[in-house]
Amino acid sequence: MRHLFVMDPLERIHVQGDSTYVVMRTCCERGHEVLMCEPRHLFAREGRAGAMAQPTVVSAIPPHFQTDAAIPVNLADFDVVWMRKDPPFDMDYIFATYLLDMVPPTTVVVNDPVGLKVFNEKLWAMHFRELHPPTLLSRDAKQIRAFVEALPGKAVLKPWDGNGGRGILQTQKGDVNLNSIIEVLTLDGKQAVIAQPFIPEIRQGDKRIMLFDGEPVGALLRVPAQDDFRGNMHVGASVQATELTARDKEICDTLGPALREHGQIWVGIDVIGDWLTEINITSPTGFQEIRRLTGKSLEDELVDRVARHVARRRNTA
């Protein structure tokens, strides 16, 4: 099989924790051909998506990545194109998805670029009303304030397009900083924020459940550090093994058909207590942590699954 990974520059990849790295390594170990490029190396000519891509060999031994000079490639000549650029989900990201739209159906794109463009990680979760905390999305200071004041307990405010826990704040009725927090987070009314009840179960952790083709395949719990409430690993949360509860399974069963319908093959959802908070489709991670906690190799399982997708596409072509 031939794989193209569209990703961040290699110097930004931390081999101790990166999921893209272990998938690339798995492909190489199986003798597959691997090339990589950044989104800025994509182009289109006469309606066909192309890239200036570097043949790459990925191994467990430093320097981990060995790349050759970039060569022009046609994306249609790959079995799989992996879109693994990390957020921000900005215009550059969306631009890349338009180019990936030009890849013919004989190539599997992980994840389907139409879905990547249409669904936002935080806002898509809001469509599943019975799974998502009762949330306000607004840029109106009065409305946000009223929402916070009507809650019996604490509130969480966060940027609608944030990631990595950046800008996530706790507040409540009577907080003398509330107006100021709203001004700062909405950029004086220019940007929408997400307002939610504070979910106290965050003390036990923010659960990341990995789904392949809409089916849960592994999970881990990110437990906030003592002095923080954010369950993001790079702000100091630690990881723990975990099991799926009946509610987690219900969430997965509800989301599964939508993920499959829209070609979202590799997805990581976030669940706090009983609530789905995010559907991460751009670049979900956690394989290395799950492997350390459970011994399970999701990278192997994913490459197997994607190979089955490739075989099916070839048969129908």
Ligand SMILES: Nc1ncnc2c1ncn2[C@@H]1O[C@H](COP(=O)(O)OP(=O)(O)O)[C@@H](O)[C@H]1O
């Ligand atoms: N409603 C909430 N109640 C309690 N904690 C929350 C809530 N929303 C977010 N958090 C905290 O902030 C962290 C990051 O939130 P999330 O919505 O996943 O944004 P990000 O994309 O920045 O990771 C969570 O792991 C959790 O610790």
Ligand SMILES: [Mg+2]
């Ligand atoms: Mg998150």
